[in-house]
Amino acid sequence: MSILDRALRMGEGRQFKQYARRVEKINAWELELEALDDVGLRARADSLRERARNGESLVDLLPETFAVVRETSRRVLGMRHFDVQMIGGMVLHSGAIAEMKTGEGKTLTGTLAVALNALAGRGVHVVTVNDYLARRDADWMTPLYHALGLSIGVLQNMQPYEAKRAAYAADITYGTNSEFGFDYLRDNMATSLEEKVQHGGRYAEDGKPLTAHAFAIVDEVDNILIDEARTPLIISGAPEQAADFYVKFAKLADTLEPGKRPEGMDTRGKKDFVAEFDYEADEKHKTVSVSERGVERAERFMGIDHLYRAENGHLVNHLLQSLKAESLYKRDVDYAVVDGEVKIIDEFTGRILDGRRWSEGLHQAIEAKEGVRVQEENQTLATITLQNYFRMYDKLAGMTGTALTEANELMKIYKLQVVQVPTNRPMIRMDQNDQVFKTREGKWSAVAREIKQRHERGQPVLVGTISVEVSELLSARLDAAGVPHTVLNAKPEHAEREGEIVAEAGRPGAVTIATNMAGRGVDIKLGGNAEHLTGVELAKLGLTPGDPDFEEHFARALPTLDTRVAEDREKVLEAGGLFICGTERHESRRIDNQLRGRAGRQGDPGESRFFLSAEDDLVRLFAGDRIYRILDRLGPVNEAGEEEPIEAKMLSKQIEGAQRKVEERNFLIRKRVLEYDDVMNQQREVVYRYRDEVLEGRDMGGVAREQIAEVVGRVVDEHTSGDYIEEWDLEGLWAQLDEVFHVDFGFEDLDRETIDRAQLKTLLVEDAHKLYEEREAELGSELMRPLERYLLLQTIDQRWREHLYDMDYLREGIHLRGFAQIDPLVAYKNEGFALFQDLMHAIWSDFARMIYNVQVEVSDPEVPAQAVPSPSQAPPGTSTSTASFSYSGGTLEDQPSAYGAEGYGVEAPAEPVATEPAVVTRRLEESEQVGRNEPCWCGSGKKYKKCHGA
Secondary structure: OOHHHHHHOOOOHHHHHHHHHHHHHHHHOHHHHHOOOHHHHHHHHHHHHHHHHOOOOHHHHHHHHHHHHHHHHHHHOOOOOOHHHHHHHHHHHOOOEEEOOOOOOHHHHHHHHHHHHHOOOOOEEEEEOOHHHHHHHHHHHHHHHHHOOOOEEEOOOOOOHHHHHHHHHOOEEEEEHHHHHHHHHHHOOOOOHHHOOOOOOOEOOOOOEOOOOOEEEEEOHHHHHHHOOOOEEEEEEEEEOOHHHHHHHHHHHHHOOEOOOOOOOOHHHHHHOOOOOOEEEEOOOOEEEEOHHHHHHHHHHHOOOOOOOHHHHHHHHHHHHHHHHHHOOOEOOOEEEEOOEEEEEOOOOOOEEOOOOOOOOHHHHHHHHHOOOOOOEEEEEEEEEHHHHHOOOOEEEEEEOOOHHHHHHHHHHHOOOEEEOOOOOOOOOEEOOOEEEOOHHHHHHHHHHHHHHHHHOOOOEEEEEOOHHHHHHHHHHHHHHOOOOEEEOOOHHHHOOHHHHHHHOOOOOOEEEEEOOOOOOOOOOOOOOHHHHHHHHHHHOOOOOOOOOHHHHHHHHHHHHHHHHHHHHHHHHHHOOEEEEEOOOOOOHHHHHHHHOOOOHHHOOEEEEEEEEOOOHHHHHHOHHHHHHHHHHHOOEOOOOOEOOEOOHHHHHHHHHHHHHHHHHHHHHHHHHHHHHHHHHHHHHHHHHHHHHHHOOOOOHHHHHHHHHHHHHHHHHHHOOOOOHHHOOHHHHHHHHHHHHOOOOOHHHOOOOOOOHHHHHHHHHHHHHHHHHHHHHHHOHHHHHHHHHHHHHHHHHHHHHHHHHHHHHHHHHHHHHHHHOOOHHHHHHHHHHHHHHHHHHHHHHHHHHHHOOOEEEEOOOOOOOOOOOOOOOOOOOOOOOOEEEEEOOEEOOOOOOOOOOOOOOOEEEOOOOOOOOOOOOOOOOHHHHOOOOOEOOOOOOOEHHHOOOO
16 A cells, blocks of 8 residues: 555545645656756756746745755755655645654655745744754755755854844744744844844835744644743843842741641531641642631731731732742752752753743742742843744744644644644554553552563663653662663753763663653664764764864764664564653643654554553542542452552543543643733734834834824823813823923913813914924934934833733732632733723823933034944934933933843843944943932933832
8 A cells, every 4th residue: 555545544535635646746857857967956946946036836836846855855965755755845835733753754854845935035934942953953954955055044042143143044044932932022122123133134125124924834843832832931131139038938838837628628618617727739730828827827927917918919929939839849850950050840851941930939939948049030021922923923834743632722722734644654563551550669660670571681661751750769770670771851960961862772672761751853763873873982082073083983983883783773673672661641642642652663663551550640630539449449469469550441541531631721721821912912013013113214203293192182181071171180281291391381371261171182282293393493303203213212112111010910910800700811901901001101101201301412423323323223214313312310321132132941131242232232220320319311300219210
């Protein structure tokens, strides 16, 4: 049966018939292209690019382009794409997810869709899960892309600004999901178009940058769009001094007594229940609740009367986070302490997540618990979820070995269809039934026995564990049993050898303990990986890639290693291939499937089995009672007193049901995160679009006049709410207008007997516009236009940061609306919209206040401008006059640089970078610029502490 016949029987009928016809068209080009020399083949690739840029559709160019890529790959890389990889390339080009099993060549498959879409010249982003894979895949495929005439760039952590610009300017850009996301946020903190990088220097005919998000292929798409989706990307700054509180509350949490209410208690019982403990921790939902006794102890400890008064609201958060840290987050399971720092362990991969921090004070609480330095909390300067970032792409596609279980979520959230691409060779791996034990001790004894038996007959074993703690527990058992093994987990001493450990995991008798899916992205080849093992042997001799003699020694040593690996491969095949030993079911079936998928690559034999106990967290929390009852009835013990495993469909169904419960819960959490972020996303799009208009050199004079009229109108409405002039607060009106404009509007000339509200607005707006025109005549339009843009940018950025703080504060307490029978999400939308309206009003009020009062000093032309973009950086249409703008409280030069955010992961702190920016890049806090009792920098006339320092 042919490969395509097998595909047609997988239920993809009509779709795969289309793919089959296209594969025939692709194969029809093969003889013609094989006859071309290298120059002719490159000329064909150049011709395709020219046709694409002249408007020919990519669908029409697909067969010939795929054929050219395949032939070029055969010549340059020595690898020819299989027909099923051609299907995978079509799936990716269509904007869908290609589910391809481990070892089926996802990286090579991706080159087809990447090359085709790069022809259009709009840039293609290839997204990976870490820097290592981005660099590895880019290095691997660079010869192919260069042979096709396509440029390639790679984003890396802590990359210089110029290197980042060059990477985005390339036809194809490789990088991690967080790198792309943070660059988007930094682009929207830029003070000139030239500071932005994601558009890659691509401009439309009108001079505006083309979209930076044309097409992206996400490798390991389930990991990035599902597992990572709950965590927002945050650029932060302005630390809040709160370390002392965390240390105090860590001491308190250590003294408080945990407990649990009786199960099955009804509502009335809960109300009347008096707890004999201080707090209750809910492992299932990762929450804590404090009893009345606990509240009283906390109040005594802090020396306060009422913990839940408004002024003590921040103390409540400190208490809850400290209790979570104490009871729900475990060292070497959820986090590790490395060199005096608390580092998060990725629950899905087991890797250390460098640079990532839990939010809402949880990370600080854990630092205080562990007695390491407490790093200060930061104020959010810019934020976006990965869900909303990737939804910005015109076309999005992905590759993974396991996505079908999440197909519903991927369709609902991202509108991405999951298509199963058939394997090149039949899958012959045997997935055995789970073995379930009553106790953990029974399970671990059985696991150790199984591993020892497999090792003794020369079969390689990969053991999957869920935490560092468990991997070390099992390692100790194997040491006691005399079984040689290697450990791959989040600890640095193991993680540094990841590539070497994975490369050797397929050798005869090898036993590898891996935390979750550490090693993902690297194939385990039966017998070992000759190329990698050759590199390891040369490294022992002191030779590394880049050394003058490395290539010569590598070429000489490789044949010997190839022979040894081929012999070892035969031994492993006789022993049954790679054996996967799962020691606990993960919350998601998809992660279990990923572990299984390490065996049986490219038609190799293999076997998998999971060993479980009723004391495992998943079983205990989500299916405990029924599993216990079954085990009590069925669980035998042999003559040696060892637990005998139970293999029953009923048990497997119970455990699958528990996994589904967790998957549904996690989906609801991700969906809720998205629903809340959608509110912010709409606001973010408006503000960022506004910023772009300013940066693109739009004439803001007309907009400014319209908005100043709105400012005047709002001020009038606030003070003239009554129907009669006697009810108006004219004194307050005059005072507020004077605060904004600092000029005499000539109110003594008003006829107070006849004037109405509309007439008053008209007169005041006319006066405001007249003053604006006088201001422009004084400065000249050449200076007025860049001044408007500069002041507007400063005001938008300042007020947006304050708005993000307000929205964070609103989000933290919005769940309390539920007690009043109000949907928290609806309340968040309504109150968030009100805050956004306040934001837009405040931006233009601040702008009006500054534009009328700014002092402009024209300096010597030879002196570099500080506040206006230099000629090389000025946005289109801006003036480059050398001038500085100052205010009654100081200058507005000290703003965070857009490309200073060099902390990566969940939070990235804003820091300066050494470029030639349009503004001074040394970052100062406002409290450093202006004394609290000095006049505010905005020109309001108020003291700083009563205005922007409030």
